[in-house]
Amino acid sequence: MIKDITYIHEHVTIDLSKEKNNIDCKLDTFDITKEEFLRLKELGVTRVVDVSNVGIGRDVDYVMKMEEATGLNIYMSTGYYKEPFLPKEVEELSVEELAKKMIDDIKIGIDGKTKCATLIGEIGTGFEIMTELEKKVFQAAAIAQKTTGVFITTHTSLGKLGHEQLDFLENLGVDLNKVILGHVALSGDLSYIKSLLKRGAYVEFDTIGKNNYLPDETRVDFIKTLCEEGWSEKLLMSVDLTRRSHLKTNGGIGYAYLIETFVPMLKEVGVKESDLKNMLVENPKRILGVE
Numbered sequence: 569m570i571k572d573i574t575y576i577h578e579h580v581t582i583d584l585s586k587e588k589n590n591i592d593c594k595l596d597t598f599d600i601t602k603e604e605f606l607r608l609k610e611l612g613v614t615r616v617v618d619v620s621n622v623g624i625g626r627d628v629d630y631v632m633k634m635e636e637a638t639g640l641n642i643y644m645s646t647g648y649y650k651e652p653f654l655p656k657e658v659e660e661l662s663v664e665e666l667a668k669k670m671i672d673d674i675k676i677g678i679d680g681k682t683k684c685a686t687l688i689g690e691i692g693t694g695f696e697i698m699t700e701l702e703k704k705v706f707q708a709a710a711i712a713q714k715t716t717g718v719f720i721t722t723h724t725s726l727g728k729l730g731h732e733q734l735d736f737l738e739n740l741g742v743d744l745n746k747v748i749l750g751h752v753a754l755s756g757d758l759s760y761i762k763s764l765l766k767r768g769a770y771v772e773f774d775t776i777g778k779n780n781y782l783p784d785e786t787r788v789d790f791i792k793t794l795c796e797e798g799w800s801e802k803l804l805m806s807v808d809l810t811r812r813s814h815l816k817t818n819g820g821i822g823y824a825y826l827i828e829t830f831v832p833m834l835k836e837v838g839v840k841e842s843d844l845k846n847m848l849v850e851n852p853k854r855i856l857g858v859e
């Protein structure tokens with residue numbers, strides 16, 4: 569059994585219900601989540617990264633309570649998601665002011681609590697272009713990244729605009745080795761994924777089990793090929809559960825799916841233990857600055 573695993577892209581709590589007009593998108597199922605997290609602990613998980621941020625229901629009290637109830641280490645993020653989920657302050661404040669807020673979350677603590685943000689993200693873009701407000705968030709994130717040295721984790725919409733995100737951050741002086749590209753597997757395009765890896769960024773297979781977006785067989789094929797080609801030190805895995813219906817009690821795949829179902833699929837096709845450890849243990853620890 570692999571130990572010391574991190575779930576690198578999750579939402580301990582999130583609320584997109586208003587914008588999506590669907591109460592299922594309000595993940596506030598504390599007790600069910602707690603039970604599933606306790607199961608994760610039995611499966612070798614020690615850390616969960618909550619990439620909810622300002623405007624989509626980030627809740628430091630909720631997360632700290634979950635940490636206490638489960639004994640997992642839960643890491644939190646700062647920043648703003650994407651349109652139409654950006655709060656008013658993204659319009660109202662300057663880039664420098666937004667960056668300052670992110671830096672304070674990282675250095676001082678979130679919402680007056682002792683818990684600090686460890687990552688910037690998930691900051692995101694849509695399908696066609698980066699909007700002006702999304703660019704503003706990326707500009708602020710670049711300043712905060714360079715000031716603090718923490719990683720930026722992004723959201724791409726079905727994998728689109730990966731290179732545009734990297735171009736934008738690179739032009740602002742961000743080291744692309746400090747960038748994690750989210751959801752890019754959903755492009756379904758392996759050569760595109762490799763072209764992103766070649767620029768130094770981490771690529772996250774973070775919607776594992778969401779077969780309506782991309783069949784897991786394809787994810788397995790991609791990961792197997794990428795590991796064989798030596799990329800496992802730049803790959804990450806998570807399930808990105810955001811809805812009540814994603815939880816096992818509510819009929820969904822549940823958090824344990826990654827370990828109980830997907831990892832065995834990778835082993836089945838010959839992905840090596842050392843590669844699995846890179847993706848599940850070593851890469852996240854490097855990103856989170858864990859010794």
Ligand SMILES: [Zn+2]
Nearest residue numbers: 690723750751
């Ligand atoms: Zn996302």
